[in-house]
Amino acid sequence: MSLFNLKNEYDIPKFKAYVNKLFQERAVVEVKKKLPNRTLAQNSYLHLLLGYFGSEYGCSLDEAKIDFYKRTCNRDLFERKTVNKKGKEVTYLRSSSELTTGEMTLS
Structure with a gap:
């Protein structure tokens, strides 16, 4: 390629x-x-919001990011399925660093 x-x-x-x-x-x-990946400003703002949400909700930034931001609010952007070596379908979460600026704005 x-x-x-x-x-x-x-x-x-x-x-x-x-x-x-x-x-x-x-x-x-x-x-x-x-398309370009997310900007540093977008990433900083996301982590500010997730940290604030986590402190108000009583969870860590990582828990807020994975459980709420990725799995609950933006499942269609982050959840991906693949087939492992045994032939079973596995669900995994994308990293936010893989998002384009447009996807980051949408999320």
Whole structure:
């Protein structure tokens, strides 16, 4: 998989050559716009709110983050399912560092 920054003049010709090569091969491709991850300000504000909520509710910041923020309020953003090596479906929680700025604003 290749990642190209089209704001960088050096990457533009490399991107065009790569796309033309894939086109000539008639390859199956997926093109995605890479969005920036959450900002430092968003992360700081989230932890401020979670810390305040935890102190008012009587739980730690981690408990507030996992139990309330991820599992209760934003289940659709954080819960993911995968199949483990034994073939069983396992549910896991994404890290908030994986969220884009748009997802972080939505949450």
